[in-house]
Amino acid sequence: MAEVVFKDIVKSFGSFTAVHGLNLTIAEGEFVSLLGPSGCGKTTTLRMLAGLDFPTSGSISIGNRVVNDVAPGERDIAMVFQSYALYPHMTVYDNIAYPLKKRGVRKADRAPMVQKTADLLQLTELLRRKPRQLSGGQQQRVALGRALVRDPKVFLLDEPLSNLDAKLRGYMRVELVELHRRLGRTMVYVTHDQLEAMTMSDRIAVMEGGKLQQFAPPNEVYREPANRFVAGFIGTPAMNLIDGTLANEAGAWRFASPGITLTCPPLTDDAVSGPACLGVRPEDVLLGEGPIRGQVQVVEQTGHENIVVVKIADGIRLTGRAGADHVWRPGETIQCAVDVSKAHVFAAGPSGQRLNRPLTKDQPRLAKEGA
Amino acid sequence: MSTVRRTPLERQYALIGSLLIAPTVLIFCAVIVYPLVSAVYLSLFQVFTPTLEGSWVGLENYRTLLGKNEFWSSLWTNIVWTVGTLTLQIICGVGMALVLHQNIWFRSIARSLILFPYFVSTVVAVLVWKWVFNDLYGILNHLMIVAGLIDFPVDYLGSMPNAMISVILVGAWKYFPFVVIAVLARLQTIPDALYEAARIDGAGPIASFWDVTLPQLREVLVVIIMLRAIWDFKEFDLIYLLTGGGPVTSTQTLPLLVYKEAFKLNQMGMASAYAVVMMAIMLVFMVIYIRRTRSEDDT
Ligand SMILES: Nc1ncnc2c1ncn2[C@@H]1O[C@H](COP(=O)(O)OP(=O)(O)O)[C@@H](O)[C@H]1O
Numbered sequence: 001m002a003e004v005v006f007k008d009i010v011k012s013f014g015s016f017t018a019v020h021g022l023n024l025t026i027a028e029g030e031f032v033s034l035l036g037p038s039g040c041g042k043t044t045t046l047r048m049l050a051g052l053d054f055p056t057s058g059s060i061s062i063g064n065r066v067v068n069d070v071a072p073g074e075r076d077i078a079m080v081f082q083s084y085a086l087y088p089h090m091t092v093y094d095n096i097a098y099p100l101k102k103r104g105v106r107k108a109d110r111a112p113m114v115q116k117t118a119d120l121l122q123l124t125e126l127l128r129r130k131p132r133q134l135s136g137g138q139q140q141r142v143a144l145g146r147a148l149v150r151d152p153k154v155f156l157l158d159e160p161l162s163n164l165d166a167k168l169r170g171y172m173r174v175e176l177v178e179l180h181r182r183l184g185r186t187m188v189y190v191t192h193d194q195l196e197a198m199t200m201s202d203r204i205a206v207m208e209g210g211k212l213q214q215f216a217p218p219n220e221v222y223r224e225p226a227n228r229f230v231a232g233f234i235g236t237p238a239m240n241l242i243d244g245t246l247a248n249e250a251g252a253w254r255f256a257s258p259g260i261t262l263t264c265p266p267l268t269d270d271a272v273s274g275p276a277c278l279g280v281r282p283e284d285v286l287l288g289e290g291p292i293r294g295q296v297q298v299v300e301q302t303g304h305e306n307i308v309v310v311k312i313a314d315g316i317r318l319t320g321r322a323g324a325d326h327v328w329r330p331g332e333t334i335q336c337a338v339d340v341s342k343a344h345v346f347a348a349g350p351s352g353q354r355l356n357r358p359l360t361k362d363q364p365r366l367a368k369e370g371a
Numbered sequence: 372m373s374t375v376r377r378t379p380l381e382r383q384y385a386l387i388g389s390l391l392i393a394p395t396v397l398i399f400c401a402v403i404v405y406p407l408v409s410a411v412y413l414s415l416f417q418v419f420t421p422t423l424e425g426s427w428v429g430l431e432n433y434r435t436l437l438g439k440n441e442f443w444s445s446l447w448t449n450i451v452w453t454v455g456t457l458t459l460q461i462i463c464g465v466g467m468a469l470v471l472h473q474n475i476w477f478r479s480i481a482r483s484l485i486l487f488p489y490f491v492s493t494v495v496a497v498l499v500w501k502w503v504f505n506d507l508y509g510i511l512n513h514l515m516i517v518a519g520l521i522d523f524p525v526d527y528l529g530s531m532p533n534a535m536i537s538v539i540l541v542g543a544w545k546y547f548p549f550v551v552i553a554v555l556a557r558l559q560t561i562p563d564a565l566y567e568a569a570r571i572d573g574a575g576p577i578a579s580f581w582d583v584t585l586p587q588l589r590e591v592l593v594v595i596i597m598l599r600a601i602w603d604f605k606e607f608d609l610i611y612l613l614t615g616g617g618p619v620t621s622t623q624t625l626p627l628l629v630y631k632e633a634f635k636l637n638q639m640g641m642a643s644a645y646a647v648v649m650m651a652i653m654l655v656f657m658v659i660y661i662r663r664t665r666s667e668d669d670t
């Protein structure tokens with residue numbers, strides 16, 4: 001069993017609290033990403049799990065064993081550092097063999113283990129080299145090798161891909177997912193890159209300001225963000241978040257803001273009349289026809305699509321995605337609509353809760369509506 | 372290279388460049404090249420120091436020197452002193468640097484205080500140490516008698532091997548701060564992540580010293596040892612002031628011998644020959660040092 005449980009974890013540095021009462025249970029064999037903006041406490045959380053930092057209060061357990069007082073070397077974890085932290089004077093072989101050596105594995109037994117790891121990561125040709133003679137991607141693989149070689153219960157990775165170029169990053173993402181599938185080990189992966197978290201994880205723990213915002217599988221985080229922060233953080237281009245007011249008209253909730261009025265999708269009982277926020281993903285904005293009238297402000301061409309920013313009222317903009325074939329011109333007047341069935345409604349405030357009823361499988365798709 | 376035609380602008384830059392380095396080159400010639408050449412020149416004469424007049428003897432000075440017992444014994448003394456004091460400097464320096472690298476509350480004060488022996492003038496330092504070591508009224512003898520370690524005062528500077536040990540100790544005390552500062556500077560650049568990786572890999576404090584700290588210190592230690600070896604080898608004032616080379620000649624190193632020949636025996640030619648030989652010996656260190664730094668640049 002290698003279930004990882006954070007229970008009421010608080011971490012303070014002097015008067016500053018970096019992690020506020022974190023509760024998180026990571027299942028055995030799961031790939032979990034800690035995702036959040038820089039400074040939100042991801043690294044601190046990971047370091048507490050590694051035993052490099054100590055929680056101010058709360059307990060951490062790995063496989064039913066509370067590890068608060070267990071030294072890092074005895075937690076049966078391995079960590080890949082953002083800077084790789086390879087021993088510069090040792091060869092690749094010695095780097096990978098080091099954790100085995102320190103655990104008293106005999107020299108003769110080490111060789112086949114290192115060889116196997118090197119084969120897995122395509123490092124066989126490089127075993128005699130020193131770290132400084134390797135490219136960033138190769139160093140990254142050596143760091144992975146050092147973690148893999150002794151088959152720990154839990155792998156901890158702190159932004160391991162952030163020093164690689166975009167192409168290599170894409171390649172390593174696939175490699176890591178493949179590795180996780182093959183090893184079936186628990187992996188805790190820290191990143192600020194939502195693309196990495198979305199593509200690799202079984203579940204994502206979204207953090208902000210030292211607090212856990214949502215812990216759910218990627219598609220759920222995307223489709224049912226728990227609150228306004230998660231909604232705005234996940235997805236590029238970001239979700240349109242429009243402040244307005246909510247009012248109950250004959251049993252149906254209506255949302256109104258300058259330029260947009262619509263009937264909301266089914267809301268929970270927490271919904272109250274008053275200020276609220278409407279969230280619409282750019283792909284749920286339909287450009288070209290519909291009741292909302294606006295003016296094209298900016299068009300970003302990415303090659304395979306165009307991202308169109310439409311001004312629908314003073315200070316209110318809608319970002320939509322359109323196919324690459326139709327080029328909208330800035331200044332042009334445009335009609336658009338919102339796919340209400342996929343719209344989100346959040347309570348007022350920067351981290352207002354999502355008020356939509358949970359999605360059911362066969363929820364009827366509502367017609368386009370607006371204005 | 373010479374076939375490349377220079378544009379007027381390039382020629383102008385070259386001219387400005389030459390003008391800018393000219394003062395340095397002139398000063399370098401005046402203070403380094405001239406004394407060097409004149410030392411070699413003087414070593415070929417028999418010269419009377421006060422008048423600086425003498426007659427050409429060719430390599431006679433060198434022949435005499437190599438056959439002289441005093442030269443070989445001074446060379447040996449020089450090596451004993453250099454190796455002894457350098458070893459102590461390195462051990463104490465590295466040890467102290469490791470202590471000061473820890474997160475202890477008096478760290479910042481200690482880091483400044485540690486520099487004290489290095490900053491204090493040699494004359495002042497030697498006066499204090501002479502008082503400490505004095506066999507009649509020295510505090511060291513007093514304390515050791517009070518503590519019951521010895522029954523009679525020990526002559527620390529006037530007998531062997533005490534004199535050599537004292538000189539080596541004072542040398543180590545005076546120069547170990549240099550090692551502390553250089554090693555400390557290097558220690559601070561070792562990334563924390565390396566120590567953390569070692570902890571996760573299962574290394575304890577001792578293993579992480581051997582496997583992380585020491586390998587990182589290796590290069591800076593080579594440089595420190597080379598520099599300090601050169602500086603200790605030619606050390607004059609500390610030994611001269613502390614023992615004057617005595618008792619008799621037992622702590623007389625080559626620099627003291629050069630001084631004696633030049634200003635006590637008034638044999639400037641002979642002294643120059645000693646100095647040239649000393650320089651040749653130090654050249655060996657220099658070459659190793661330069662090779663070492665160059666090979667670091669290459670990798
Ligand atoms: N050793 C420390 N001392 C004081 N503050 C720290 C320390 N380590 C981290 N912090 C603070 O804790 C917060 C979270 O840091 P961290 O976990 O590194 O964030 P990230 O999510 O970017 O990895 C940051 O505001 C950081 O400044």
Ligand SMILES: [Mg+2]
Nearest residue numbers: 039042043044
């Ligand atoms: Mg971080």
